[in-house]
Amino acid sequence: MEIFGIGSAEFVLLLVLAVIMFGPEKLPEVSRRAARIVHFVRAFANQATNQLKDELGPEYKDLKPSDLNPKTLVSKLLLADVENDLNDIKRELDGVKADLNGSAADVGQARSEVKTIVGSTTQSQATGSEPAAPATVTPLVAWDSEAT
Template identity: 35%
Template sequence: MFADVGVLELVTLVILALVLFGPDKLPEAIRTVSAVMRKFREFSETAKHEVRSGLGPEFEDFEFEDLDPRTFVRKHVLDSDGLALDEIRHALDPRPELKEVMSDAFDAEPVSLRKDGDRAVAGRPSVDPDAT
């Protein structure tokens, strides 16, 4: 729950609590906060149980964490019997097709775009550069 709280943040919270409540009232404030958190957890577990029972027996294994899109993707797409992340990256990587097209383009023989009767005079281009 508090995995991203570092040591500096924790020390800052303890000092702030000591300043706000004082050393005499701090244990009572901690007990009050812990009781509120315990009641909140009980309430949320009761609500989860009521939702599961209201959904019916076919949703007994329903987990609320599965509603998070990241968890859903990890569970259903990236699991061991589904696709692996490397396979998805390989399937969406355009580089192999681009390499194939580029090698075909470089290996092809040059094609002349001139008509049979259209020949350039030596030293002069076949197109007027001022007209373009």
């Protein structure tokens, strides 16, 4: 568990150091002062953020202080359009993938048909009997005898 980026072991160490430095009598007063300071800093930061939002206009109403980091700001403002384009391309590639999967299934079916025909021919040659009539195979591509 972390509080303000401080782990639990570090927090216990700070607490022990505070008891040693300030003593158990003054520790409640010091902790109240620290809480007031934290409250003041938070209020100041919220006020500054609200003022910045008001001055920048309605386009930046969802602005957070973490968005002022240059890396975050660039990715949020400039790369948003690119991200939409990338999503469109991804959807198109998913369609191409589906088409290729369908074609692969057709090729697999044709392969199994050819394997069956070759297997029956090989088996009939081994036994010396007449080969069985080949199953009708629909060609995937029309045969062009002039091209060969």
